[in-house]
Amino acid sequence: MRAAQLQEYHRPLELIEKPEPEPVSPRDVVVKIGGAGVCATDLHAQEGQMEPAGLKLPVVLGHENGGWVHAVGSDVTTVDSGDSVLVFPAYSCGLCVECRRGREMYCERHQFTGLTRDGGFADYVLVDERSLVPLPAGVEPAAVAPHADAGITAYHAVKRLLPRLAPGTSSVVIGVGGVGHIALQLLRILGGGSVIAVDTDERRRKLASELGADEVLADADDVKEATNGVGADVVLDFVANDATHAAGLRMLARGGLYSTVGFGGMITAHSAALVGGEQAIAGNLVGSWIDLWELMQLHARGDVTLRTETHPLEAVNDLLDKLRAGEITGRAVLVP
Ligand SMILES: [Zn+2]
Ligand SMILES: [Zn+2]
Numbered sequence: 001m002r003a004a005q006l007q008e009y010h011r012p013l014e015l016i017e018k019p020e021p022e023p024v025s026p027r028d029v030v031v032k033i034g035g036a037g038v039c040a041t042d043l044h045a046q047e048g049q050m051e052p053a054g055l056k057l058p059v060v061l062g063h064e065n066g067g068w069v070h071a072v073g074s075d076v077t078t079v080d081s082g083d084s085v086l087v088f089p090a091y092s093c094g095l096c097v098e099c100r101r102g103r104e105m106y107c108e109r110h111q112f113t114g115l116t117r118d119g120g121f122a123d124y125v126l127v128d129e130r131s132l133v134p135l136p137a138g139v140e141p142a143a144v145a146p147h148a149d150a151g152i153t154a155y156h157a158v159k160r161l162l163p164r165l166a167p168g169t170s171s172v173v174i175g176v177g178g179v180g181h182i183a184l185q186l187l188r189i190l191g192g193g194s195v196i197a198v199d200t201d202e203r204r205r206k207l208a209s210e211l212g213a214d215e216v217l218a219d220a221d222d223v224k225e226a227t228n229g230v231g232a233d234v235v236l237d238f239v240a241n242d243a244t245h246a247a248g249l250r251m252l253a254r255g256g257l258y259s260t261v262g263f264g265g266m267i268t269a270h271s272a273a274l275v276g277g278e279q280a281i282a283g284n285l286v287g288s289w290i291d292l293w294e295l296m297q298l299h300a301r302g303d304v305t306l307r308t309e310t311h312p313l314e315a316v317n318d319l320l321d322k323l324r325a326g327e328i329t330g331r332a333v334l335v336p
Pocket of ligand 1: 038039040041042063064149150
């Protein structure tokens with residue numbers, strides 16, 4: 001089969017031929033890829049920043065995978081050949097304390113498809129039965145593949161905020177990209193307050209308006225004025241460089257929460273301002289299997305729109321370059 005493999009850091013992925021995977025353990029499932037989302041995490045992997053997450057070279061990237069069950073191990077009971085599925089990217093054992101708490105991202109035996117084991121920038125991917133989420137009838141895998149990571153990351157971050165999203169509150173999305181455009185919709189569907197989108201790119205501001213943002217701004221420092229000088233109760237940062245971290249903290253209301261989903265910059269805060277304003281800072285790491293299942297229920301109801309563009313597997317390096325340059329609106333999906 002064809003696969004796009006990360007051989008060396010700071011180099012394009014190599015398109016290679018690999019043997020088609022087969023079930024090894026009784027609960028293994030081989031999924032024929034219908035679509036694999038291209039994500040900023042793939043850029044971080046290329047830049048050598050994902051070793052703390054367990055990445056070892058070489059590895060086939062691609063962690064936002066949807067497709068059809070192709071082959072199953074002897075103990076697999078919940079799916080059959082031909083079923084449409086999404087692949088929850090984190091492998092979780094189901095046995096450790098964190099798994100039993102539903103916090104699969106902290107699993108003692110944590111693995112991640114497309115980072116620590118071969119992913120879906122390929123014709124087929126080998127996963128555990130436990131990772132699969134069946135797709136509602138009529139949903140094409142390529143149309144929802146990015147929900148497997150971008151979607152659950154947005155869902156997980158917004159779900160944690162729900163007690164803060166009462167009517168009359170205001171929340172801000174910094175960066176209306178692949179993850180931010182999903183979070184913007186979830187804040188509207190699941191929360192009762194107003195939603196302000198901030199993005200420096202005109203195309204992404206247009207997308208934010210189309211998705212129903214109450215206010216769309218080019219400059220983060222206009223948020224104070226847009227909230228009558230009060231500031232935002234919740235800020236979600238999907239850009240996460242030094243400048244957006246600083247702007248996110250500046251725009252925060254008293255009692256507010258600044259929550260970063262993106263990563264890369266350095267957060268610097270005056271403790272006196274945090275204490276005086278009773279403000280909090282939080283980080284967010286992907287999401288759980290149940291987050292993906294719940295998000296699929298919203299998708300099936302037509303509540304969440306995913307903006308995607310599809311490309312052949314061979315275009316992977318072009319797409320990574322475009323993503324790095326900020327030239328993708330919504331999410332790029334590879335269809336092998
Ligand atoms: Zn991703
Ligand atoms: Zn576990």
